[in-house]
Amino acid sequence: MLFLLSLQAEPISRQMLSPQHTLEELSHLKRYAIVIGTGPKEVHTFIDPYCSVSQKYLEYLYEHNGAMLKKYTVYLYLYELKRKNSSEVINAILNSPYRESLLKQVMLDHEEVSGDSDIGNEKIIEAIKVSAEKIGVFKRPYILINGKVL
Amino acid sequence: MRYNKLPYSAYLRFLLRYRVVILVFLMTLVAAATFLVKQEVSSQDGQLWIDGSTANSELLNKHYKSYYIHKVDVDLSNKKWNPQTVRELRAFEHALKSIPQVREIRSLFSYKYVQNSKINEEQQMVEVLSLEDASDDDTYLFLKENRQGYKKYFDKNHVIFYIVSNGPSELKAINTPLSYSVSNDFINKNFNQVIIFGIVMGVLSLLYFIIFRSLLPILLGGLFIYSDGMLTIAAYQLFSAVSIMHISIALIAMTISVMSFTYIYYKWHVLQRKFDAQFVLYRVISKTIVPIFWTSVISVVGIGILIFVDSHILYSIGMNVLLSSIIGFILTFTMLPILLSFFTLKNPKIFSQRSASSFASMETRYNKKGLYFLLLISSGVMLYSLYGHFMKPLSMESHVSTYQIQAMLAKKGSDYEQIIQLQRIEQQLMAKFDTVNQVSSAYSMIRSIHEQENPKEPFVLKREDVDSYLFMIDMYGLEETLMEKGRLKLLVDLKEGSDKTDVLEFLRDKDLIFQDSASLLNLAKIESLTLLWSVVFFVLLLIVAVTYYITRLVPIAFIALIVNVIPLIWFYAAIHFFDIPISSEVLVAMIITLSLSSDATLHFINYYHMNRSKPRSAQKAFEASFIYIGTPMGMGNFILAVTFASMIFVPVQMVSNIGLYSSILILLSLITDIFVLPVLFLNTIKTNHKLKEYKYTH
Numbered sequence: 001m002l003f004l005l006s007l008q009a010e011p012i013s014r015q016m017l018s019p020q021h022t023l024e025e026l027s028h029l030k031r032y033a034i035v036i037g038t039g040p041k042e043v044h045t046f047i048d049p050y051c052s053v054s055q056k057y058l059e060y061l062y063e064h065n066g067a068m069l070k071k072y073t074v075y076l077y078l079y080e081l082k083r084k085n086s087s088e089v090i091n092a093i094l095n096s097p098y099r100e101s102l103l104k105q106v107m108l109d110h111e112e113v114s115g116d117s118d119i120g121n122e123k124i125i126e127a128i129k130v131s132a133e134k135i136g137v138f139k140r141p142y143i144l145i146n147g148k149v150l
Numbered sequence: 151m152r153y154n155k156l157p158y159s160a161y162l163r164f165l166l167r168y169r170v171v172i173l174v175f176l177m178t179l180v181a182a183a184t185f186l187v188k189q190e191v192s193s194q195d196g197q198l199w200i201d202g203s204t205a206n207s208e209l210l211n212k213h214y215k216s217y218y219i220h221k222v223d224v225d226l227s228n229k230k231w232n233p234q235t236v237r238e239l240r241a242f243e244h245a246l247k248s249i250p251q252v253r254e255i256r257s258l259f260s261y262k263y264v265q266n267s268k269i270n271e272e273q274q275m276v277e278v279l280s281l282e283d284a285s286d287d288d289t290y291l292f293l294k295e296n297r298q299g300y301k302k303y304f305d306k307n308h309v310i311f312y313i314v315s316n317g318p319s320e321l322k323a324i325n326t327p328l329s330y331s332v333s334n335d336f337i338n339k340n341f342n343q344v345i346i347f348g349i350v351m352g353v354l355s356l357l358y359f360i361i362f363r364s365l366l367p368i369l370l371g372g373l374f375i376y377s378d379g380m381l382t383i384a385a386y387q388l389f390s391a392v393s394i395m396h397i398s399i400a401l402i403a404m405t406i407s408v409m410s411f412t413y414i415y416y417k418w419h420v421l422q423r424k425f426d427a428q429f430v431l432y433r434v435i436s437k438t439i440v441p442i443f444w445t446s447v448i449s450v451v452g453i454g455i456l457i458f459v460d461s462h463i464l465y466s467i468g469m470n471v472l473l474s475s476i477i478g479f480i481l482t483f484t485m486l487p488i489l490l491s492f493f494t495l496k497n498p499k500i501f502s503q504r505s506a507s508s509f510a511s512m513e514t515r516y517n518k519k520g521l522y523f524l525l526l527i528s529s530g531v532m533l534y535s536l537y538g539h540f541m542k543p544l545s546m547e548s549h550v551s552t553y554q555i556q557a558m559l560a561k562k563g564s565d566y567e568q569i570i571q572l573q574r575i576e577q578q579l580m581a582k583f584d585t586v587n588q589v590s591s592a593y594s595m596i597r598s599i600h601e602q603e604n605p606k607e608p609f610v611l612k613r614e615d616v617d618s619y620l621f622m623i624d625m626y627g628l629e630e631t632l633m634e635k636g637r638l639k640l641l642v643d644l645k646e647g648s649d650k651t652d653v654l655e656f657l658r659d660k661d662l663i664f665q666d667s668a669s670l671l672n673l674a675k676i677e678s679l680t681l682l683w684s685v686v687f688f689v690l691l692l693i694v695a696v697t698y699y700i701t702r703l704v705p706i707a708f709i710a711l712i713v714n715v716i717p718l719i720w721f722y723a724a725i726h727f728f729d730i731p732i733s734s735e736v737l738v739a740m741i742i743t744l745s746l747s748s749d750a751t752l753h754f755i756n757y758y759h760m761n762r763s764k765p766r767s768a769q770k771a772f773e774a775s776f777i778y779i780g781t782p783m784g785m786g787n788f789i790l791a792v793t794f795a796s797m798i799f800v801p802v803q804m805v806s807n808i809g810l811y812s813s814i815l816i817l818l819s820l821i822t823d824i825f826v827l828p829v830l831f832l833n834t835i836k837t838n839h840k841l842k843e844y845k846y847t848h
């Protein structure tokens with residue numbers, strides 16, 4: 001029993017898929033991402049809009065007059081952290097025709113957003129969740145380059 | 151034989167007939183040179199060394215600029231470490247940033263540290279941060295707890311700022327309650343050249359007066375040396391491709407003209423009693439023109455060859471010696487005889503006549519053991535020099551106290567290969583040199599990121615991980631810190647007081663481009679030294695060849711070689727023994743000695759050779775040579791040694807060092823010329839049957 005408890009308490013903090021399989025997984029998932037930047041190199045990141053470290057990460061991406069975004073194309077996957085209760089805001093962002101702007105409002109300007117947070121995006125959210133679990137996303141931001149976590 | 155049928159007599163008659171016209175022409179040239187030459191003579195030689203060197207050319211070819219790193223040390227021993235001190239340090243850094251030409255300040259505020267910003271297991275990210283935007287209170291607390299990581303900038307009671315600037319701009323007084331000191335080279339010391347040349351001319355005049363008991367050599371010598379110096383500087387400005395005029399130009403020109411003047415004036419002075427004025431001039435010219443011509447040839451060909459090298463300092467010295475020798479030769483046989491022709495001395499006195507005669511007869515009764523002992527010791531010294539040359543690199547003076555080497559990879563890009571190259575260099579540096587404190591590069595940054603991310607996993611850089619690390623470098627805006635226009639940088643921090651020559655010698659084979667001027671200066675010196683040794687050997691070879699050409703005797707040519715080598719090996723051994731850093735002062739001193747020693751040897755051997763054509767014994771010819779050549783040779787060297795020694799008191803280190811090294815080398819040369827050359831010569835003519843019988847056959 002004690003053994004089982006200890007197994008439960010230990011978070012899985014390693015990537016579950018090989019880089020190659022991760023890339024395969026991401027190739028299906030990337031249509032659900034919020035894409036920022038136009039650079040030749042691809043970066044995939046799982047974030048939670050209410051996670052302060054993810055917010056800092058986004059801040060870095062937009063820094064230096066967008067130099068990063070000329071070098072990289074960043075695929076952002078909104079993936080809720082349980083304790084952050086961000087499903088509503090994720091829905092609101094995904095429902096918006098201006099996803100990137102809304103994401104910035106929430107994450108960088110820390111604005112309260114109101115919108116169609118009830119309309120279902122279950123398909124997207126579920127797809128991200130399934131892929132994240134397969135890959136082994138254990139933290140936010142979870143940054144993947146060449147299919148490997150940073 | 152009447153003297154007007156002898157060689158040079160037609161030339162002398164021509165000279166005397168048109169003496170006023172020639173003198174007016176020459177004086178007009180000197181006057182024009184006085185007014186037209188740029189009066190500024192520099193004692194800053196750093197740029198001269200760097201320009202034209204291979205390392206600097208590589209840098210310029212890749213379109214980079216070199217920059218200067220200066221160290222500012224803030225002493226906090228009388229301060230408390232609190233937010234107020236942090237505020238003052240920040241204000242101080244701000245003031246440093248506002249100095250013209252400053253491009254970057256490296257300090258505890260700008261230092262990038264890696265930290266895992268972790269809220270919990272689910273929210274974490276490795277960040278690269280600096281204290282630049284942190285509050286004074288946060289900075290105070292952070293540094294209190296993380297002092298170890300900041301050792302480079304914050305050690306004991308000292309806070310270090312490194313100023314990276316585009317030029318050696320002057321650090322003006324900063325209004326701060328902090329007490330600070332700046333590495334010396336940051337302060338551009340100027341010197342009053344009028345005072346320096348005033349001292350030199352004053353000492354020369356005094357010595358001429360003491361030796362010749364007359365004001366005439368002061369007047370003529372002053373005019374001759376001034377004319378030679380001015381025309382050399384003017385010609386240098388006219389013909390030299392290097393515009394910086396170093397103080398050594400004036401000093402080398404002065405040395406050459408002092409020796410020529412002393413030989414000629416001495417000869418003229420002592421012959422005043424014996425012959426009429428015109429015949430005295432004829433004798434002076436005929437006895438001195440051959441050795442002075444050949445000395446000039448050796449200087450022009452041997453040292454003047456340096457004008458074909460790219461290094462600006464060596465080019466400058468080559469051009470300088472070339473022009474000094476040519477102009478000195480021309481003036482010695484135009485201006486000087488003309489000036490002398492206006493004067494006669496009724497009762498010429500000389501300080502050293504009796505002592506020279508008695509010294510000459512003493513030398514004829516020399517002790518063989520003494521000679522062999524000296525040669526044996528010199529051989530030992532030579533072995534020590536050779537050991538030093540091959541086993542221990544010479545230290546190079548770089549006038550800096552920053553102990554940093556800034557370089558970048560020659561190959562552009564930031565791929566796996568480049569980062570692995572940085573890794574290899576860092577690992578080799580740390581393993582090979584105790585003097586290396588720290589190596590900072592993209593590789594070290596990547597390693598720090600890994601250590602924060604996976605503290606338990608040993609770091610092995612894999613090809614597939616490079617992109618991830620480069621993403622982080624981009625994200626934290628580290629490109630400027632770690633790269634320069636597409637090339638990865640490497641910053642090596644050395645321990646305080648360590649010699650960076652060996653580290654640089656190691657690094658220069660690693661396909662790097664060096665960027666800080668102190669390292670470029672060191673590398674230029676390493677490169678120049680190799681070339682300089684070739685020049686020294688070439689000059690020695692020329693001396694031997696010319697001596698053989700004059701005498702057609704191998705033993706005499708061999709003596710010429712020994713006599714010229716001895717001062718150099720003693721000096722080189724002293725450089726190794728006292729660990730004297732190689733500087734342009736040392737270089738100038740060696741060049742001066744090289745020209746002087748060939749001068750003495752050729753004058754002595756030529757005079758002896760000519761005297762042997764007369765029906766005299768070898769000893770008699772030797773005594774005459776010693777009196778007529780040994781005396782002015784000793785005088786000239788003594789005058790120069792005292793004059794250069796007087797420069798030791800000039801409060802500019804560069805000039806003071808030239809004075810010190812040159813006077814030591816000239817004294818060594820003088821000792822060899824007085825004690826070794828004649829004795830070795832006498833020993834050879836006594837023991838060598840073939841030489842005893844030889845007659846002038848030309």
